[in-house]
Amino acid sequence: MAIDHFLRNSATSWMSNEGEHSDIVMSTRVRLARNLAEFRFPYAFTDEEAKKVDERVSAILKEDREPPEDFTHIDIQETPDLKRQILVEKHLISPLLAKGEHSGSVLLSTNEELSVMINEEDHLRIQSLQPGFRLQEAYEKADSLDTFLEKKLAYAFHETYGFLTSCPTNTGTGMRASVMVHLPALTMTRQIDRIIPAISRLGMVARGSYGEGSEALGNVYQISNQTTLGMSEHEILQELENITLQLIEQERRARRAILEQSPSALEDRIYRSLGILTHARLLSTEEAAKCLSDVRLGIDLDLINDMDMSVLNELMIFMQPAFLQHYAERPLQPNERDRARAKLFRERLVNDHDKQEGEDSA
Amino acid sequence: MVCEQCHERPATVTVTQNQQGEVTERHLCHVCAAENHHIFSLFDQSPFGINDFLSNWLPVQHHPAMSPRKSETVTCPACGFSFAKFMKLGKFGCAECYETFSPQLDDMFRRLHNGHAEHKGKVPLSFGRTIKIRKEIDELRRQMQEAIADEQFEEAASLRDRIKGLNAQLDAGGEADGN
Numbered sequence: 415m416a417i418d419h420f421l422r423n424s425a426t427s428w429m430s431n432e433g434e435h436s437d438i439v440m441s442t443r444v445r446l447a448r449n450l451a452e453f454r455f456p457y458a459f460t461d462e463e464a465k466k467v468d469e470r471v472s473a474i475l476k477e478d479r480e481p482p483e484d485f486t487h488i489d490i491q492e493t494p495d496l497k498r499q500i501l502v503e504k505h506l507i508s509p510l511l512a513k514g515e516h517s518g519s520v521l522l523s524t525n526e527e528l529s530v531m532i533n534e535e536d537h538l539r540i541q542s543l544q545p546g547f548r549l550q551e552a553y554e555k556a557d558s559l560d561t562f563l564e565k566k567l568a569y570a571f572h573e574t575y576g577f578l579t580s581c582p583t584n585t586g587t588g589m590r591a592s593v594m595v596h597l598p599a600l601t602m603t604r605q606i607d608r609i610i611p612a613i614s615r616l617g618m619v620a621r622g623s624y625g626e627g628s629e630a631l632g633n634v635y636q637i638s639n640q641t642t643l644g645m646s647e648h649e650i651l652q653e654l655e656n657i658t659l660q661l662i663e664q665e666r667r668a669r670r671a672i673l674e675q676s677p678s679a680l681e682d683r684i685y686r687s688l689g690i691l692t693h694a695r696l697l698s699t700e701e702a703a704k705c706l707s708d709v710r711l712g713i714d715l716d717l718i719n720d721m722d723m724s725v726l727n728e729l730m731i732f733m734q735p736a737f738l739q740h741y742a743e744r745p746l747q748p749n750e751r752d753r754a755r756a757k758l759f760r761e762r763l764v765n766d767h768d769k770q771e772g773e774d775s776a
Numbered sequence: 777m778v779c780e781q782c783h784e785r786p787a788t789v790t791v792t793q794n795q796q797g798e799v800t801e802r803h804l805c806h807v808c809a810a811e812n813h814h815i816f817s818l819f820d821q822s823p824f825g826i827n828d829f830l831s832n833w834l835p836v837q838h839h840p841a842m843s844p845r846k847s848e849t850v851t852c853p854a855c856g857f858s859f860a861k862f863m864k865l866g867k868f869g870c871a872e873c874y875e876t877f878s879p880q881l882d883d884m885f886r887r888l889h890n891g892h893a894e895h896k897g898k899v900p901l902s903f904g905r906t907i908k909i910r911k912e913i914d915e916l917r918r919q920m921q922e923a924i925a926d927e928q929f930e931e932a933a934s935l936r937d938r939i940k941g942l943n944a945q946l947d948a949g950g951e952a953d954g955n
């Protein structure tokens with residue numbers, strides 16, 4: 415399979431809107447860091463060693479495996495910069511791997527749910543992506559790929575310290591499990607300001623992306639485990655699951671409270687945002703993310719009924735700069751991007767009857 | 777870790793800025809973070825800045841004979857990383873670094889991992905067998921000491937024989953009898 419399969423702006427399974435709590439938990443990711451015993455780690459190895467690591471791991475994943483899973487090998491240094499950025503925007507590779515400082519690659523499963531980055535900070539970074547709230551399922555998929563690889567590769571493993579990684583924050587299980595949560599009501603009511611420090615006291619980390627305003631971009635936060643040593647994978651997943659469930663409960667409570675106290679103000683805010691997304695001619699990332707969050711909330715609260723949530727999940731990904739430029743087939747200046755972004759939203763969101771208006775200046 | 781901007785509140789968020797392809801990370805409190813801009817890349821951030829952590833952490837000297845200076849100059853024979861380089865970069869150069877720097881690591885891991893310094897999770901199959909045997913031996917040794925303390929010498933002797941048997945299995949490369 416060619417790299418172009420992964421650059422299309424069409425939906426893939428992990429962007430879908432399936433499963434329990436998918437109104438609040440957008441996606442789940444589990445990542446396992448592994449190194450080969452025989453080679454020095456990426457901060458110390460030579461490019462020759464890097465190539466050998468890549469060849470060895472890739473050869474194994476190209477063999478027939480049980481269950482069969484097709485992996486496409488993408489060499490990072492041979493990939494043009496814009497295409498690398500698209501893979502970053504889709505969360506399929508990390509910004510560090512995209513830099514291409516030494517020989518590295520990514521092996522991607524056709525449905526994009528499993529990937530193995532080679533020579534990022536560690537020799538292997540096994541990543542499993544799932545839509546919605548699916549920690550166990552995401553872990554099982556990463557774990558079974560890891561078990562398959564481990565039969566053919568000698569991992570750097572220590573009796574006391576567990577899996578040895580470049581960074582001491584990953585030593586032990588080498589596992590980072592995370593969920594992306596949409597918390598508009600907790601953000602609007604400012605409760606998030608006390609929740610974030612509380613989560614960090616429980617050995618987990620909550621983070622948002624911050625834009626010009628004081629709210630996290632798109633009201634989206636990532637919750638992940640901080641501890642990788644001294645707890646089993648199962649215990650870590652269980653704790654993350656418990657904390658996420660509590661967060662979901664608090665968000666639902668905050669949503670009900672806002673809906674009871676100021677229904678018209680909330681409805682107005684949601685419909686204004688829908689108006690912007692379907693009619694604006696210039697849309698910045700910030701504004702688009704804010705409006706997407708409002709519309710998403712509108713769908714969750716049944717105030718908007720004729721819109722598919724998975725389209726919003728896709729737009730979050732496809733509104734980013736590299737995607738916009740890939741589809742414009744030319745580099746775009748920031749103001750041109752805002753124009754292209756607005757056009758993308760109109761095309762994807764506008765209903766048939768007012769489609770003509772959406773296309774007039776396109 | 778304290779917020780890099782106000783130096784008052786604890787840093788709870790990592791803000792990634794991407795300007796002309798140059799990615800920088802800052803560790804800020806929730807209030808200061810809100811004043812900064814940037815783009816989505818939530819999944820790709822590490823939980824906190826290991827460099828900041830290490831620059832504020834002074835390793836405890838476990839070996840009185842080893843002066844602080846000496847530990848700084850300990851160098852990994854496999855990759856050439858000195859302890860000072862590990863501290864500066866916040867990253868190990870190879871698997872051997874873990875052995876080389878091990879006197880300093882317990883304390884560091886405890887601080888990083890909520891008081892823990894020993895792995896409790898998945899074990900690769902190839903290591904699993906020998907580790908399991910070693911853990912069993914440790915447990916039997918403990919029981920044997922207890923038996924001796926209680927003057928249960930017959931029990932102690934039988935435990936000693938089981939330990940002997942397990943040690944023989946370890947010498948045979950972890951293969952169980954009859955395999």
Ligand SMILES: [Zn+2]
Nearest residue numbers: 779782805808
């Ligand atoms: Zn601050």
Ligand SMILES: [Zn+2]
Nearest residue numbers: 852855870873
């Ligand atoms: Zn080393």
